[in-house]
Structure formats: structure tokens, C-alpha cells
Amino acid sequence: MDKLIHAHGLIKRFGDFTAVDGIDVEVRRGEAFGFLGPNGAGKSSTMRMIGCVSPPTGGVLKILGLDPRRDGPKIRARLGVCPQLDNLDIELTVRENLTTYARFFGIPRKVARRRADELLEFVQLAERADSKVEPLSGGMKRRLTIARALVNEPEMVLLDEPTTGLDPQARHLVWERLFRLKQQGVTLVLTTHYMDEAEQLCDRLVVMDGGRIAAEGSPRELIERYSTREVVELRFAAESQEPYAEKLAGLGERLEVLPDRVLLYVDDGDEATAEVQRRSLMPASVLVRRSSLEDVFLHLTGRTLVD
Amino acid sequence: MVSLVLPRLASWKGTVFEGSGRRAASVTERNISCLRSMYWVVMISGFVEPVLYLFSIGIGVGALIGDLRLPDGRLVGYAEFVAPAMLASAAMTGALSETTFNFFGKMKFMRLYEGMLATPIRPIEIALGELAWAMVRGVLYSAAFLVIMVALDLTTAMRALAMLPATVLVGFAFGALGMATSTVIRSWQDFDLIASAQFALFLFSGTFVPPGHYPAPVRWLIEVTPLYRSVDLTRALSLGPVGPRQLVDVLYLLALLAVGLTLAGRRMGKMLCK
Numbered sequence: 001m002d003k004l005i006h007a008h009g010l011i012k013r014f015g016d017f018t019a020v021d022g023i024d025v026e027v028r029r030g031e032a033f034g035f036l037g038p039n040g041a042g043k044s045s046t047m048r049m050i051g052c053v054s055p056p057t058g059g060v061l062k063i064l065g066l067d068p069r070r071d072g073p074k075i076r077a078r079l080g081v082c083p084q085l086d087n088l089d090i091e092l093t094v095r096e097n098l099t100t101y102a103r104f105f106g107i108p109r110k111v112a113r114r115r116a117d118e119l120l121e122f123v124q125l126a127e128r129a130d131s132k133v134e135p136l137s138g139g140m141k142r143r144l145t146i147a148r149a150l151v152n153e154p155e156m157v158l159l160d161e162p163t164t165g166l167d168p169q170a171r172h173l174v175w176e177r178l179f180r181l182k183q184q185g186v187t188l189v190l191t192t193h194y195m196d197e198a199e200q201l202c203d204r205l206v207v208m209d210g211g212r213i214a215a216e217g218s219p220r221e222l223i224e225r226y227s228t229r230e231v232v233e234l235r236f237a238a239e240s241q242e243p244y245a246e247k248l249a250g251l252g253e254r255l256e257v258l259p260d261r262v263l264l265y266v267d268d269g270d271e272a273t274a275e276v277q278r279r280s281l282m283p284a285s286v287l288v289r290r291s292s293l294e295d296v297f298l299h300l301t302g303r304t305l306v307d
Numbered sequence: 308m309v310s311l312v313l314p315r316l317a318s319w320k321g322t323v324f325e326g327s328g329r330r331a332a333s334v335t336e337r338n339i340s341c342l343r344s345m346y347w348v349v350m351i352s353g354f355v356e357p358v359l360y361l362f363s364i365g366i367g368v369g370a371l372i373g374d375l376r377l378p379d380g381r382l383v384g385y386a387e388f389v390a391p392a393m394l395a396s397a398a399m400t401g402a403l404s405e406t407t408f409n410f411f412g413k414m415k416f417m418r419l420y421e422g423m424l425a426t427p428i429r430p431i432e433i434a435l436g437e438l439a440w441a442m443v444r445g446v447l448y449s450a451a452f453l454v455i456m457v458a459l460d461l462t463t464a465m466r467a468l469a470m471l472p473a474t475v476l477v478g479f480a481f482g483a484l485g486m487a488t489s490t491v492i493r494s495w496q497d498f499d500l501i502a503s504a505q506f507a508l509f510l511f512s513g514t515f516v517p518p519g520h521y522p523a524p525v526r527w528l529i530e531v532t533p534l535y536r537s538v539d540l541t542r543a544l545s546l547g548p549v550g551p552r553q554l555v556d557v558l559y560l561l562a563l564l565a566v567g568l569t570l571a572g573r574r575m576g577k578m579l580c581k
Contacts, residue, residue, distance in 0.1 A: 014581070053424050053580050073326070073427035081425035087418040091341045100340055103333040104426035106326065152426075 002029040004064055004156050004187055005050060011058035012045045019045040021211035022059060029155070032188040036198045036293060037208035038303070043191035044084060046208075047160045050189065051081050064155065077105060080149035080157040084164065084191075086141045088133045094144060095120065095129040098151050105152040112151070119147040123177060139170025146177065157181065159190040163197060175200055195293035207293075207300055214300040219293055226299045227291035228253050230269035234276065234283040235261045244281060251275055256298055265295070327435075330428045334436025335443070353404060354448050357397035358455060364515065365389035366459075378519060383546060390461040391470070391545035392514035394452050395537040398474040399481045400505070401448045405441035406485035407501055411492055413437075414575075424579055431572030438482045438568065445478035446471070462545045470544045477537040480560040483567025484533065490574035508534040513542075533563055 005027035012020040020042040027033045035043040048054035049061060052068040052075050061068055063075045089097050095116050102112035120126045123143035128136065136144065142162065149157055162178065163171040178201055182188055192198050198205050199219045207214045207222070215222055232252075236244050245257045252266035266272040269288030276283065298304060369385030376382055413419040420433055453467040462470070488501065512534035518526045529535050540556040543549045 048581075051425060053421075055580065073330075073429060076425060077427045079425070083421065083425070085418070087422040089337070089419060089422070090417060092337075096340055100337050101422070101426070103336055104330070104423055104428050106329055106333070106427075148422075 003027070003062075004029055005033075005189065006062040007046075007050075007060065009059035010046070010049065010056055010061055012042070012049060012054065013057040018211055020049070023206075023208075023211075023213050025206065025213070027156075027187065027189055029187055030185050032182050032190070032201050032203045034189075034198045034202035034205035035191040035208050036193070036195065036202075036205050036297070037191075038193055038297075041208040042211040043208055044160055047158055047189070047191055051079060051158050052076050077152065078155050080152065080154035082142075082145050082149045082157065082159045082162060084160040086145050088141060088144060088148070090133050093130050093132055094125060094136070097133060097144060098148055101148050102151045107152065115151055115153075119150055122150075122180075123147040124173070137170070139166050139173060142166060142170070142174055143177065146174070150181075154186070156187040156189060159188065161191055161193070163192075163194065171197075195297070198293055205293075207297055209297075209301045209303075215296065222293060222296045223291050225296075227295040228265040229267050229291060230272075231289055231291055231295060232264040232266060232269050232272050232276070233261050233285075233287040233289065234264065234281075235285045236281075237284040244283075247279060247281055248276070254299070258304070263295070263298070265291070326427065327429075327432055331432040331435035331439065334423065334428065334433050335440045338437075338440040353397070353401045353444065354451055356400065357393040357448075357452055361386070361390055361393050361452075361455070365393065375517070377546065378517070379548070381546075384461075386459070387461050387546065388517075388542075389515060390456050390459075391541040392512070392538045394449060394456070394470060394474060394545075395477050395541045396509050396512075396514060396534060397448050397452055398445050398477040399508070399534055399537065401445040402441045402478040402480075402482035403485040403501070403505060405444055406437065406482045407489050407492075408498060410437055410486055411489045411495075411498075414489070414579075420575070420579055430575035430579060431568075434486055434568060434571045434575060438479065438486065441482040441485075442475060442478050445482075446475055449474035449478075456545075466545055466547075470541055473537075473540050473544055476557065476560050476564075477540070480533060480537075480563040480567070483564045483571060485567075486571035487567040487574065490571055490578060508532055513538050533560070536560060 003026055005025055007023060007025040009022045009024065010020055011018065011022055023046065035046060037043050045054065049056050049068070050063060052063060052072040055069060064078055066075050068075055089100065092100055098116035098119060099109070099112040102115060103109070107115070117126070120129050123146060125140060125144060125147070128140065133141065133144070146159070146162070159178070163174050166174065175197070178188060182201070188201065190201065202219060204216070204218050205222070206216045215226065217225065234244070238244070241257050241260070241262050245255060245262055248255060248262060248264065252264045252272055254265040256263040256265070264272055273286055273288060276286070294304065365386035369389065372385045374382045375385055375388050423433055424430065449471060453470060456462045457464050457467050492498070511529055512532055513529060514534070518529045518535065521529065536556045536559045540553055543553050
């Protein structure tokens with residue numbers, strides 16, 4: 001029973017709209033698992049079903065070996081949830097947000113107070129304990145929400161876009177805390193449309209698009225399977241990049257034309273760059289980089305992750 | 308009375324849950340934690356309003372009206388007649404302000420309940436917890452008002468003691484009604500409608516004028532409104548005599564409570580657990 005999530009043919013419909021279209025997912029204990037996909041891919045709907053606040057329309061779903069339809073409260077008692085939009089209690093202080101939330105789980109007041117202090121320490125908010133929530137920065141609020149999700153010592157933490165809307169510094173702080181949790185053996189399930197986030201945190205992930213799963217594996221596996229070792233990004237100073245694509249034909253394994261640049265998928269970026277110059281094409285800029293999950297997504301769906 | 312209705316509602320949708328009461332209580336507890344803020348200002352206003360009406364109309368206008376003849380022929384002072392009605396409408400106001408305006412704000416704007424629903428708490432338990440809180444508020448108002456009534460010699464201490472549980476029932480019924488209404492409300496503008504309806508009830512539920520003075524069809528309409536049934540109950544307890552009509556009042560209010568609470572729990576589930 002070390003499958004914390006078992007979904008088979010899972011479907012979620014809202015009226016005529018199918019948000020999740022028959023997905024199979026398995027998450028094992030101790031794993032950091034990610035749903036990567038653009039907005040509207042069905043990630044949040046999936047997360048809400050896993051969090052037992054949204055009943056599935058069809059398919060099989062088992063969380064912690066239990067049926068969410070029947071055992072919602074029992075399952076939720078063992079989960080931690082960090083929603084996409086902060087829903088902290090603005091009428092309470094930072095500390096009270098944790099102690100009050102702990103009471104919802106039936107945790108005794110004394111234990112709640114002790115745990116709140118430990119968690120505030122953990123998310124580096126101890127000195128703001130008596131502040132109201134409102135004046136906190138976005139990053140602080142998100143860290144408080146994460147602390148709140150840990151107040152019941154959950155077996156699995158669900159994080160819906162944990163760093164969306166945060167500045168880079170705040171994101172790194174959140175990542176670092178999440179990484180610490182992962183090291184402590186807490187199972188993490190997160191959604192993201194940032195490929196760097198997925199690469200940093202996830203042991204394994206699924207790429208979601210249009211309610212379906214397009215691919216599954218570890219970040220490295222996915223990159224190896226769906227992309228080349230290196231990518232050359234060429235920007236041409238012209239209205240359209242299209243005409244250059246023809247002249248680049250035969251260079252590398254694959255080529256993607258985006259509105260503002262051409263991506264060349266190759267094994268050796270420098271060699272490809274030299275070839276571009278031999279063909280006397282004059283790109284305004286050239287960037288050689290390693291393949292990322294962004295390229296995997298582009299290859300699988302023909303679209304970029306963040307538009 | 309509450310303990311009769313609540314367990315069955317809490318086991319709504321087939322699954323009996325032993326922890327329901329505890330979880331609903333933790334929702335109430337959350338509201339108590341907020342009291343340290345400026346919230347008490349809001350609470351004071353709920354107490355002051357009926358007292359102002361009692362003094363201005365019950366005693367002020369009452370001095371012009373003189374005594375009033377009850378259906379059974381007894382003469383009572385106008386303030387004595389109005390006071391139990393103010394008590395019932397204070398219980399209504401207290402319950403409604405908590406379960407309409409505040410409840411709607413918590414649900415739609417603070418998104419407080421989304422956070423709660425990620426814990427073992429279920430929608431019906433939130434409804435119960437919030438209702439219980441509205442009652443705590445309501446009972447405080449009622450008790451304070453009853454003290455004033457006894458002090459002004461508008462009723463006896465024994466009768467005041469009997470009225471307190473009646474106001475709890477009134478509060479519960481209106482609280483459940485308010486909560487159910489909040490779940491169908493679209494925007495803040497709709498609160499103007501609620502306020503108008505509430506004011507109409509306040510004016511015409513036999514509060515200031517015995518309903519016998521209205522034409523028959525109007526009287527029948529008045530007699531099926533919830534505040535009329537509440538006033539009928541508190542007035543009978545305050546002035547006597549208590550008869551089978553009061554049993555009808557109690558059953559009416561219990562039914563309102565059960566229907567309102569069930570509806571609220573169900574609608575909340577639909578809205579928040581999509």
C-alpha cells in the first residue's frame with residue numbers, strides 16, 4: 001500500500017467541458033511528483049480531485065488507499081493542501097492562522113501552539129508571528145500557506161502552482177523549503193507551468209495538455225526521450241522567422257519555428273552554430289543551451305508552456 | 308431541540324460521522340479567535356438597535372397611544388406590548404447579520420471556507436459552526452435586552468427566563484434561513500433586497516400593531532411569516548396566556564431551521580466542492 005495516489009481513467013467534467021479526460025496516475029510514498037502543463041491543462045482540477053474537494057465524474061481514484069467519495073474527511077485529515085490562490089484567514093494573525101487551522105484537524109491547543117512555533121521557524125516567519133496576514137509579501141504569504149499545509153503532519157502535501165506570481169528570490173526560498181521537506185521524506189505532489197520548477201523539485205512528472213497526459217517520466221528521461229542534448233536558439237532580425245527555417249533545413253534532428261526565434265535541436269550546439277555561419281545566415285543573436293522540459297513540451301504539443 | 312435535529316443533518320448523505328460536532332465547534336472557535344479585533348463594534352450595534360426602538364416607539368410613541376386591549380380583553384401598556392416583539396426581532400437581526408453579510412463575505416471574498424474544506428471539515432459542519440456562532444451572538448443580545456425589560460418592569464424575571472430559550476429558537480431558525488439565502492445570493496447588491504424584506508417583516512409582523520387590526524387577507528399573510536410566529540411566541544411568554552398556538556410557533560420555527568440548514572449545507576457543497 002505504498003501507492004498514495006492511484007488514478008485510472010480519471011475524468012472530470014463541468015457541464016459540457018471536459019477538464020480532465022481519462023488520466024492514469026500513480027504516486028508512491030516519498031516521491032516528489034509533478035503535473036507540468038500550461039494553464040487550462042487540467043492540473044488544478046486533478047489536484048482538487050486528489051484533495052477530495054471535487055468529486056470525480058468518472059474513473060477510479062484512490063487516495064491513501066481510500067475512496068474519496070466515501071472517506072473524504074478521513075483522507076483530508078492526512079493531507080496537506082497549498083492552494084493556487086492564498087486563502088489565509090485575514091482576520092487572524094500569522095500564528096493564529098496555524099493554530100486555528102490545527103483545530104480544524106482536532107489537534108489539541110497545546111500541541112497546535114507548539115507546532116505553529118516550529119513551523120513558523122521552518123518557513124522563516126517566526127519574527128512575524130503576531131503580525132496580521134495582510135501586510136505580508138506574496139512570498140511570505142505563500143510560505144505561511146505551506147506552513148499551514150504542514151500543521152497536521154500530513155503524509156502527502158499537495159501544492160498547486162506553489163511559486164506562481166512570486167519574484168525570483170521568493171521562488172528560490174520556497175523551493176529550498178520544499179526541497180527540505182522532500183529530504184525529510186514527505187511525499188510532494190505539485191502542479192506547475194514552470195519547467196525549471198519541475199526540474200528542480202520533481203523526481204517524476206507527467207506532462208499534461210488538454211486534460212490528457214502527454215508523457216510521463218523523470219525530467220531527465222523525458223528530455224532524453226523527447227529532445228536532443230543541446231538546443232541552438234537563433235533570432236533573426238526580420239518580420240518572420242519562416243524563410244530562415246528553409247535555409248536551416250537538414251541541420252540537427254529537428255527544428256521549431258517560434259514567432260520570435262528558431263530552435264535547432266542538435267547534439268553539438270557549437271558545431272551547429274558553425275554550420276549556420278558557413279551557410280552565411282546572419283542571426284541577430286545565437287544562444288546554445290541544454291535541452292529542458294520546455295523543449296519536451298514544445299515537441300509534444302507544438303506549443304510553449306508559458307504564453 | 309437542537310440536539311434532536313443536528314445529528315440527523317450532520318449525517319447527511321449517508322455517512323454518519325462521529326467527529327461532526329467537534330469539527331463544527333472548531334469553526335465556531337475560529338470566530339471567537341477573531342473577537343480581539345474591532346469586531347465587537349459590529350456586535351454592539353446589534354444590541355443598541357432594538358433598545359433604541361423600545362425607547363423611541365415602545366415608550367415614546369406608547370405615551371401617546373396609552374394602553375392596548377389584548378384579544379382576551381386585558382389591557383396592557385404599549386411598551387409591554389412592543390417589548391417582546393423587539394426581543395424577537397433582535398434575535399432575528401443578530402442571526403441574519405451573521406449568516407447573510409458575514410457568511411457571504413467569508414465564502415465569496417475571504418475564501419475562508421475553501422481553506423476549511425481542505426481539512427476534514429465538511430460543508431454542513433461549516434454551516435453548523437457558523438450557525439452556532441450566530442447563536443452565541445444572538446443569546447448575548449437577547450439576554451441583555453431581557454435584563455432591560457425586567458428592569459423597566461415590562462415583564463417578570465420568571466417570564467424573562469422562559470423567553471431566553473425561545474429567542475434561541477428564533478435565532479436558529481432565522482440563522483438557517485439567512486444562510487440558505489446567502490448561498491443563492493449573487494452579489495452585494497442583493498443584500499439590499501434582504502434588508503428590505505427584513506425591514507418589512509420588522510414593521511408588519513404584529514410588532515407595533517396587533518395583526519387583528521389588518522384586513523383578513525393581509526392578516527393571513529402576516530401570520531405565515533417567520534417573524535410573526537416568533538413574536539407570537541415571545542409575546543405569549545411575556546404577557547400570557549400560553550396555548551396550543553405557541554406549539555404551532557415552535558413547530559414552525561423548528562421546520563424552518565431544518566429546511567434552512569439542509570438547504571444551506573447542500574448548496575454550499577455544490578458551490579465549494581465542484
